[in-house]
Amino acid sequence: MEVRFINIDNYIDIIASLDLFCGFTKDDLKRIFSLLKYDVRVYNKDQIIHLQNERCDTMDIIVNGQVAVQHLDENGNILLINIFLDGDILGANLMFSSRNNYPMTVVAQTKVVILHIHKELVLELCQRNNDFMIGLMTAISDRTLILTDKINAIALKTIRQCIIDFLRYEYHIQKTNVIKLEISKKDFAERLGIQRTSLSRELNKMRKDGLLEYDSKTITIKDSSNM
Amino acid sequence: MEVRFINIDNYIDIIASLDLFCGFTKDDLKRIFSLLKYDVRVYNKDQIIHLQNERCDTMDIIVNGQVAVQHLDENGNILLINIFLDGDILGANLMFSSRNNYPMTVVAQTKVVILHIHKELVLELCQRNNDFMIGLMTAISDRTLILTDKINAIALKTIRQCIIDFLRYEYHIQKTNVIKLEISKKDFAERLGIQRTSLSRELNKMRKDGLLEYDSKTITIKDSSNM
DNA sequence: ATAAAGAAGTTACTATGGTAACTAATGGAG
DNA sequence: CTCCATTAGTTACCATAGTAACTTCTTTAT
Numbered sequence: 001m002e003v004r005f006i007n008i009d010n011y012i013d014i015i016a017s018l019d020l021f022c023g024f025t026k027d028d029l030k031r032i033f034s035l036l037k038y039d040v041r042v043y044n045k046d047q048i049i050h051l052q053n054e055r056c057d058t059m060d061i062i063v064n065g066q067v068a069v070q071h072l073d074e075n076g077n078i079l080l081i082n083i084f085l086d087g088d089i090l091g092a093n094l095m096f097s098s099r100n101n102y103p104m105t106v107v108a109q110t111k112v113v114i115l116h117i118h119k120e121l122v123l124e125l126c127q128r129n130n131d132f133m134i135g136l137m138t139a140i141s142d143r144t145l146i147l148t149d150k151i152n153a154i155a156l157k158t159i160r161q162c163i164i165d166f167l168r169y170e171y172h173i174q175k176t177n178v179i180k181l182e183i184s185k186k187d188f189a190e191r192l193g194i195q196r197t198s199l200s201r202e203l204n205k206m207r208k209d210g211l212l213e214y215d216s217k218t219i220t221i222k223d224s225s226n227m
Numbered sequence: 228m229e230v231r232f233i234n235i236d237n238y239i240d241i242i243a244s245l246d247l248f249c250g251f252t253k254d255d256l257k258r259i260f261s262l263l264k265y266d267v268r269v270y271n272k273d274q275i276i277h278l279q280n281e282r283c284d285t286m287d288i289i290v291n292g293q294v295a296v297q298h299l300d301e302n303g304n305i306l307l308i309n310i311f312l313d314g315d316i317l318g319a320n321l322m323f324s325s326r327n328n329y330p331m332t333v334v335a336q337t338k339v340v341i342l343h344i345h346k347e348l349v350l351e352l353c354q355r356n357n358d359f360m361i362g363l364m365t366a367i368s369d370r371t372l373i374l375t376d377k378i379n380a381i382a383l384k385t386i387r388q389c390i391i392d393f394l395r396y397e398y399h400i401q402k403t404n405v406i407k408l409e410i411s412k413k414d415f416a417e418r419l420g421i422q423r424t425s426l427s428r429e430l431n432k433m434r435k436d437g438l439l440e441y442d443s444k445t446i447t448i449k450d451s452s453n454m
Numbered sequence: 455a456t457a458a459a460g461a462a463g464t465t466a467c468t469a470t471g472g473t474a475a476c477t478a479a480t481g482g483a484g
Numbered sequence: 485c486t487c488c489a490t491t492a493g494t495t496a497c498c499a500t501a502g503t504a505a506c507t508t509c510t511t512t513a514t
Contacts (some may be wrong), residue, residue: 073383081378096361097368103375133360134323140367141324147374148330151308155381155420156300158470185492193383198471200493216480216492304502385500412462425501427463443462443510 008033008040008115011063015115018061018087020139023131032128037121043108050106056094058116062086065112069104070190079154079193082146083109089139095122096140154193159202162192164227167212167219177221185216235260235267235342238290242342245288245314247366250358259355264348270335277333283321285343289313292339296331297417306381306420309373310336316366322346323367381420386429389419391454394439394446404448412443 008015012033016026024032040063043049049067050056064086071079081104084090094100117125126133153165166188170179181188189196203219206212211227213220221227235242239260243253251259267290270276276294277283291313298306308331311317321327344352353360380392393415397406408415416423430446433439438454440447448454 071378071382077383079378079382093368093371095368096364097372098365099369099372103372103379127357130354133364137323137360137364137367138325140364140371141320141322142326144320144367144370144374145324145326145330147371147378151298151306151374151378152330155298155306156304160470184490186490195472196492197473197494201471201495204493387500411460413460422502423462424464424503428465428501431463 008038011040011113011115014063014086015061020061020089020132020135022135023129032121032125035121035124037118039116041114041116043112043114045108045110047108048105049108049112049114050091050102052102052105054102056091056100056102058118059092059095059122060090060106061115061117062088062090063113063115065114066109067112067114068107068109070107071104071193077193078190080187080190081150089136092122092136093140093143095119159192159194159198160206162194163199163202163206166192167221167227171221171224177224179219179221181217181219235265238267238340238342241290241313242288247288247316247359247362249362250356259348259352262348262351264345266343268341268343270339270341272335272337274335275332276335276339276341277318277329279329279332281329283318283327283329285345286319286322286349287317287333288342288344289315289317290340290342292341293336294339294341295334295336297334298331298420304420305417307414307417308377316363319349319363320367320370322349386419386421386425387433389421390426390429390433393419394448394454398448398451404451406446406448408444408446 009030012026012029015021016024016029021029039058043065049060052072062084067084067088067090069081069084069090071081090106091102094102122136126136153162157165167179171177174180183191185199186196189199192199203212203214207214209226211221211223213222236257239253239256242248243251243256248256266285270292276287279299289311294311294315294317296308296311296317298308317333318329321329349363353363380389384392394406398404401407410418412426413423416426419426430439430441434441436453438448438450440449
């Protein structure tokens with residue numbers, strides 16, 4: 001559970017390259033960050049970065065690595081909301097909202113370097129630079145879309161419908177009937193918030209119904225007319 | 228399906244009283260709105276204000292009335308996301324996000340008066356007044372909380388768990404075991420995204436299990452230890 | 455006051471999907 | 485290369501909740 005504290009200088013190039021800071025020069029950033037209202041920390045894979053209900057005092061920028069935001073229930077069932085990557089921002093919405101507790105759990109998916117910027121510094125950056133404010137606004141607005149997409153993806157749907165929606169979406173992206181799975185079946189199940197065995201069973205049924213074929217790495221759409 | 232167009236002057240007092248416009252005088256507002264990048268419209272109960280996937284070009288302020296944001300599936304099943312009231316803002320997130328189609332359906336719950344402000348005017352107001360921008364930021368941030376709350380409320384839960392969560396929350400608000408229902412059972416079911424009959428059945432089971440009593444207006448918690 | 459509409463309750467039937475308890479396959483680490 | 489851990493697949497069993505087709509109770513409008 002090691003959390004290493006790290007000097008900002010090692011990361012100033014990466015930070016300066018983020019869209020959010022495009023209105024600042026490296027020297028600006030060095031000066032601003034010298035005010036010390038930030039931490040850079042390293043988290044190991046599977047380490048919890050923020051627990052649900054934990055108070056939020058910092059805006060987090062992922063400098064390097066992958067972070068999962070997930071809903072957990074009391075039995076440990078997981079619904080993955082989204083994976084965030086290098087340059088993505090977490091907690092910005094909680095900084096400006098009327099409540100500031102993490103509504104979900106944030107977990108490192110890989111080794112992750114995170115820049116935690118304290119609230120006062122965020123507000124200062126907003127005042128100092130309009131592009132920064134607009135950038136934050138966009139980040140927060142996009143967050144609402146991730147959440148509505150998630151609701152649309154899971155609400156009122158059977159497992160089969162979720163699978164079909166996923167395949168439709170991936171067909172649209174990959175432009176082929178042979179959909180390459182970038183994630184494990186286990187992770188796919190978590191993404192839909194269902195049991196792995198239930199996913200397995202439904203894929204099997206769909207194969208029997210002649211809708212698709214699949215192996216561990218791909219799903220091949222056979223009959224798109226009935227999906 | 229009548230949509231009446233109305234002059235802003237009738238509503239300038241109400242608009243000026245909204246938190247969002249606290250940084251503007253009535254004269255400021257009259258001058259700004261004279262630029263004509265807005266509409267005021269009246270919608271009747273049950274009229275659709277924005278359909279899912281419809282493009283969003285305006286930020287909507289509810290001047291008067293109630294509006295429901297809901298997820299609909301292909302069979303017409305409803306999951307109510309939230310009810311918005313006088314002074315609430317809709318679509319602000321879509322204005323700043325990288326995608327701008329309504330992810331859900333917006334329906335008038337009562338007769339509603341809505342101020343539709345066009346994107347350019349919103350951006351102008353942001354530049355002109357920092358309080359307006361901060362106000363928008365808060366509105367959008369709070370929207371993410373509504374959505375995460377909704378996901379937490381329905382994801383991975385049985386009907387009984389949803390009912391218990393609702394009662395716990397209402398107990399916390401109403402501070403009595405006799406929970407007054409402000410909504411119909413039908414609406415309650417929509418809020419949980421379930422069938423009305425399933426809600427009915429589960430309430431019945433919970434009564435048989437000695438957890439609660441209920442009638443059309445109230446639910447009385449009998450055994451909070453097992454909830 | 456009464457009809458008509460809407461909300462609420464009931465229940466038999468059924469499909470969906472979670473649980474548990476396995477076996478089989480895959481893939482790193484040493 | 486082979487162990488061990490992780491991931492994947494299978495299936496019997498059962499609980500949950502949707503569907504449909506009713507009845508009964510409330511409102512509301514005339």
